[in-house]
Amino acid sequence: MSWLQKLLPPKIKRDAGGPKKVVPEGLWSKCESCEAVLYRTDLEKNLFVCPKCSHHNRISARERLDYTLDLEGRYEIGAEVVAVDSLKFKDSRRYAERLEEARKETEEEDALVVMQG
Known part of the structure; x- marks a missing residue:
């Protein structure tokens, strides 16, 4: 063992057989x-x-509304309105595909959330 290794503190040894802690x-x-x-x-x-x-x-629009409005007495306006592709718009991808992808990504039916409360 060299003189330099004697000066350095010993390394902390991890138990290789022990369970690994999982961080959620x-x-x-x-x-x-x-x-x-x-x-x-x-x-x-x-x-x-x-x-x-x-x-x-x-933060998402729904989270912001949760912080702003009380839970009692609030209701969503226009939740039954669903976006459709009435013009049959097509760019590099169809608009309907883009809508479906955005719905899956945001878990919202529309880009706008309107509430009263």
Whole structure:
């Protein structure tokens, strides 16, 4: 053993046979501005504003309405209206395909959510 290795602290040995700790998905978030790693529940309590740099992180329209309106007495306006391709628009892909993809991605029927409450 060299004199340099004697000066360095011993490495922490991990038990190779022990179970590996699993961290659930979505527990931590990264700020889009300062790239600080933030605990998701703390970020939600702060209404998705970074406590380090005050950057307003992106949230969905429905989440914003949940923070803005009370749960009692609110209702969605125009939820029964469904977007259709009445012009049969086609670009590189059909408009109906784009609508379906956006519905799957956002889990919303339309790009606009209107509520009263």
